[in-house]
Amino acid sequence: xxxxxxxxxxxxxxxxxxxxxxxxxxxxxxxxxxxxxxxxxxxxxxxxxxxxxxxxxxxxxxxxxxxxxxxxxxxxxxxxxxxxxxxxxxxxxxxxxxxxxxxxxxxxxxxxxxxxxxxxxxxxxxxxxxxxxxxxxxxxxxxxxxxxxxxxxxxxxxxxxxxxxxxxxxxxxxxxxxxxxxxxxxxxxxxxxxxxxxxxxxxxxxxxxxxxxxxxxxxxxxxxxxxxxxxxxxxxxxxxxxxxxxxxxxxxxxxxxxxxxxxxxxxxxxxxxxxxxxxxxxxx
Numbered sequence: 585x586x587x588x589x590x591x592x593x594x595x596x597x598x599x600x601x602x603x604x605x606x607x608x609x610x611x612x613x614x615x616x617x618x619x620x621x622x623x624x625x626x627x628x629x630x631x632x633x634x635x636x637x638x639x640x641x642x643x644x645x646x647x648x649x650x651x652x653x654x655x656x657x658x659x660x661x662x663x664x665x666x667x668x669x670x671x672x673x674x675x676x677x678x679x680x681x682x683x684x685x686x687x688x689x690x691x692x693x694x695x696x697x698x699x700x701x702x703x704x705x706x707x708x709x710x711x712x713x714x715x716x717x718x719x720x721x722x723x724x725x726x727x728x729x730x731x732x733x734x735x736x737x738x739x740x741x742x743x744x745x746x747x748x749x750x751x752x753x754x755x756x757x758x759x760x761x762x763x764x765x766x767x768x769x770x771x772x773x774x775x776x777x778x779x780x781x782x783x784x785x786x787x788x789x790x791x792x793x794x795x796x797x798x799x800x801x802x803x804x805x806x807x808x809x810x811x812x813x814x815x816x817x818x819x820x821x822x823x824x825x826x827x828x829x830x831x832x833x834x835x836x837x838x839x840x841x842x843x844x845x846x847x848x849x850x851x852x853x854x855x856x857x858x859x860x861x862x863x864x865x866x867x868x
Contacts, residue, residue: 591854597601605846611659611759612748613849619745619763620829626743631766631822636856638815639671641751641758649758652751657857660749669749669760671814673867678813680864681796685787692789704787708732711780714772716741725772732783741767757863759856778803791848792855793818817856819848 597603605613616634623632641650652658654664660667685702692701708731713724723833727738743765750759780801787794799812819825828845831837 605822605850608657608659609846609850609853612853613846615746615748615761616763616849617829617832617845618827622701623745623765624743626765626767627805629768632825633766633822634761634825634852635764635816635818636759636761636852637669637671638673638759638856638860638863639664639668639669641749642670644668647855650751652753653753654753656754657752660751662746662748665749667749669747669758671760671816672812673757673812673815677864677867678796678815680784680797681815681859681862684862685785685794685796689787699789702787702789704785707784707786709782709784710736711782712776713778713780714774714776717772718732724777725769727771727776736771738766739771741769743767749775752860755860755863756865756867757860759860782794786861788820789855790851791820791824793853794859795856815859817852817859819852824848 620632620634641660643647650665650667677868685704689702691697710729710731712727712729714723714727716723723741723743725739725741726737729735730737745763745765747760747763750761752758759842775780778801782797783801784795784797787796795814795816795818797814797816799814800809801812802809810832825845825848826842828848831841832845834842
């Protein structure tokens with residue numbers, strides 16, 4: 585017979601009956617919100633891209649993965665550690681995530697699945713990069729075409745606003761949150777300085793895209809092609825990101841609207857954490 589005194593009764597999440605947003609997610613939300621709300625005005629058609637890439641944080645001198653005196657996942661102070669972020673994974677790691685995400689997509693269509701289903705599309709694209717007409721402008725212009733038809737999909741210049749590095753000592757991979765502007769520009773003239781072929785599977789779930797990509801870059805006839813494998817999570821709708829950011833903390837709007845930005849970032853972080861947790865050994 586069970587002793588009633590040993591049974592844990594239902595507990596409130598806190599003395600206020602609400603669960604506070606933890607400091608980790610709040611820090612990322614504050615970072616993204618600051619980048620979004622202080623971005624330069626580069627025209628009405630500019631999109632804001634927020635993505636998290638999986639990779640390894642490496643010491644700039646030794647090239648080895650950094651080791652810090654922390655026990656769990658930690659956000660690093662920008663420019664506080666001499667490091668570089670390497671997003672390239674091995675072909676075996678790419679296959680591992682492809683198998684995992686394909687199986688998740690299959691199971692997500694079953695009635696018993698606890699979350700909304702995943703959808704996926706397969707893209708084969710070619711990026712051509714051109715130098716800007718302005719010699720002081722370091723941001724290259726990217727022309728993206730469908731590989732099969734040659735149809736131009738977009739012509740943009742990407743302007744990076746900021747990065748936030750996350751070190752995960754208990755996992756096989758770290759990650760980086762980046763905020764970037766995608767600025768539409770006219771088609772450039774001249775010869776591309778770099779060509780990049782992308783074989784991408786895009787898994788979409790609610791307000792997020794998970795892109796698993798094999799990239800083959802060619803910088804010219806005298807340079808051997810380089811093959812990279814990358815995995816990233818992206819907030820799908822720039823307009824939603826900007827709308828929720830503008831209402832964050834605004835007491836003049838309903839509570840669910842002023843909290844929507846933090847909820848968006850919470851799900852973004854959770855999706856990234858799940859992928860990091862499932863990285864297998866031998867990242868690269």
